[in-house]
Amino acid sequence: MALANAIQAHPEPAEARSPLLPVNVTCGFPSPAEDFYGAGDGLDLNQHCISNPVATFFAQADTGTSMVGFGIQPGDTLIVDRSRTPRSGDIVMVNWEGGFTVKKLVQRRGRFELHSSADDIPPIIVPPEIELDVWGVVTWSFTRHA
Template structure:
């Protein structure tokens, strides 16, 4: 269901041009608006030792803007809170859901009404692996 992509401290930063704004209306010479350079790794990864990447697979989190194929940045050092999108172990695999506390119970809730929420039963070995800090869309809108 998920493929874990380990990360390593990069040897050299990946510094790319960062434009202040790019108009969605009338074109303008974008080169004139270059503000600074942006290190993508530094932007996405706060704690390298506790961060991993995985790809979402399936439609259960579409309401949260997470689509199948999106790259998720997950930080294991963040203490999960109600409302966080998390990656959790479930039935021997990994799943991405929203962590919800309702009526004294913890749930792994999808963001798609076609899927039921999953009650977290501590005796079944459900574990939160980490909190999703970014979702990177894997495709360009057409």
């Protein structure tokens, strides 16, 4: 799944505070919601989603569906943190064969593998003589619903 349009976050992003309900929203049976907001009931997406602004980039997932099983839909906006040390099990953005791709990083028997969530796509086994270029760790993905 190739990615394009990486844009660096501003090192000191402006606050983007939006109202945050003081209750959790039930995704099963409805419960009554509170009709008021408290003084501190706000959510700043920059503070909530970005831990290192100067090392954080946004990218848009292409139209491929190989990562849907891991929660990344075609067209999603991805938040990629280049300062995080990638670990086995992380969703990572890698530079592979001249382009960017997003896969799940798996370390098995001292070797790295790049997995999609699609059963019909075999994992990419990174040869031991190849240094894997992990560009960053995907920390969030946003799906547009409307």
